Amino acid sequence: MGIPLGLAMGLSSVARGLFDPIVEFMRPIPPLALIPLIILWFGIDETARSSCCSLHPCSS
Secondary structure, three states: OHHHHHHHHHHOHHHHHHHHHHHHHHOOOOHHHHHHHHHHHHOOOHHHHHHHHHHHHHHO
């Protein structure tokens, strides 16, 4: 999801205007701080586990 979003933001000023505030807001938040929010949003289920696993590559 990051690569297509980055390409869209790089090629289109409209996409940059839509997604840049969200990206800039989420960038300084460490992934470990998002785990309680994921548990609140998705519960303790496979969906939450999948979401946590998908956040791991973003941590580097």
